Amino acid sequence: MLRRYILLNTNKFVNCRHVSQSMLQSTVDEKSGIATVTMNKPPVNSLNLEFLDEINTQLNKLQKDKIRGMILTSGLQKVFCAGLDITEFYNPNPDRLAKFWTVLQDTWLSLYMASFPTVAVINGHSPAGGCLFAMSCDYRVMVGPKYTIGLNETKLGIVAPKWFQDTMVAVIGQRKAEVSLTTGKMYTTDEALQVGLIDESLPDADSALKKGTQFLNNFQRISPWAFKMTKDISRQPTVQWLIDNKQKDLDFVLKFMQSPDVQKSLGLYLQSLKK
Numbered sequence: 001m002l003r004r005y006i007l008l009n010t011n012k013f014v015n016c017r018h019v020s021q022s023m024l025q026s027t028v029d030e031k032s033g034i035a036t037v038t039m040n041k042p043p044v045n046s047l048n049l050e051f052l053d054e055i056n057t058q059l060n061k062l063q064k065d066k067i068r069g070m071i072l073t074s075g076l077q078k079v080f081c082a083g084l085d086i087t088e089f090y091n092p093n094p095d096r097l098a099k100f101w102t103v104l105q106d107t108w109l110s111l112y113m114a115s116f117p118t119v120a121v122i123n124g125h126s127p128a129g130g131c132l133f134a135m136s137c138d139y140r141v142m143v144g145p146k147y148t149i150g151l152n153e154t155k156l157g158i159v160a161p162k163w164f165q166d167t168m169v170a171v172i173g174q175r176k177a178e179v180s181l182t183t184g185k186m187y188t189t190d191e192a193l194q195v196g197l198i199d200e201s202l203p204d205a206d207s208a209l210k211k212g213t214q215f216l217n218n219f220q221r222i223s224p225w226a227f228k229m230t231k232d233i234s235r236q237p238t239v240q241w242l243i244d245n246k247q248k249d250l251d252f253v254l255k256f257m258q259s260p261d262v263q264k265s266l267g268l269y270l271q272s273l274k275k
């Protein structure tokens with residue numbers, strides 16, 4: 001493994017393994033065994049087929065490398081992740097759409113059930129799929145006060161799939177999730193903290209990264225096996241539906257996304273984004 005000193009977001013030099021460098025930068029601190037995975041796909045870290053594939057491959061690699069924890073963050077100025085790349089849904093090629101959705105399912109399962117503790121350092125806006133990724137980590141630290149987070153699918157004229165919804169229910173509870181999902185609510189950092197969608201709010205990215213690392217350091221005294229078993233038991237009810245219904249979920253998405261009404265809504269939404 002290539003060893004070198006590199007500059008991390010914390011502006012400190014640390015001895016680390018440099019795992020990869022592309023749309024995703026991943027570094028592992030040799031001493032703590034904590035990986036920092038930085039999404040860096042300008043302009044907004046939208047999740048397309050290739051990016052999701054890279055994220056999933058990296059998560060599986062970190063698992064094999066037996067890292068002790070992971071921070072997921074963004075290398076962009078003001079966006080953590082803009083969610084799924086809407087162009088994957090608009091006038092889709094059915095084969096590519098099927099691959100895209102399958103990789104999304106797999107990436108979510110890898111992240112949600114990661115064998116190591118995970119923290120999302122949300123250093124920018126985090127709508128829809130970005131919120132899903134943040135909610136799938138074990139702890140969320142968000143940089144405030146100016147960014148927003150939430151599952152806004154209804155505002156696009158589409159519907160958050162069951163497993164997106166269940167992930168939110170697991171974090172903020174049934175009632176709050178229902179209101180949040182039906183209204184497509186995007187929470188400010190303060191609102192997200194109040195509702196329990198995030199665990200901490202910090203004024204800048206450096207202190208958020210420190211907080212995330214502090215959380216992960218709690219696990220130095222906890223057996224990785226005990227951690228993983230506890231997490232599996234806790235998260236099993238949320239993941240089981242997708243594990244049992246991957247094909248059904250995919251078939252539904254293929255049909256739903258090719259319907260003229262949904263295509264019309266997506267076209268209008270894409271246009272409004274371009275404006």
Ligand SMILES: CC/C=C\C/C=C\CCC/C=C/CC(=O)SCCNC(=O)CCNC(=O)[C@H](O)C(C)(C)COP(=O)(O)OP(=O)(O)OC[C@H]1O[C@@H](n2cnc3c(N)ncnc32)[C@H](O)[C@@H]1OP(=O)(O)O
Pocket residue numbers: 043044046078079081082083084085086087125127128129130152153156158159160161162252253256257270273274275
């Ligand atoms: C029972 C039913 C079950 C199942 C149904 C089946 C399937 C449904 C699946 C639905 C799941 C969807 C999950 C999603 O994640 S959908 C994506 C939702 N994302 C958004 O709404 C975010 C939109 N973006 C923004 O709000 C802003 O861009 C953001 C706040 C993130 C950043 O703002 P900023 O001002 O910094 O940048 P912009 O100028 O807006 O954007 C720059 C360029 O990037 C393009 N862009 C932005 N977001 C996306 C995206 N998600 N996908 C693709 N492209 C995106 C934007 O258009 C700009 O492009 P250019 O103008 O530069 O060409």
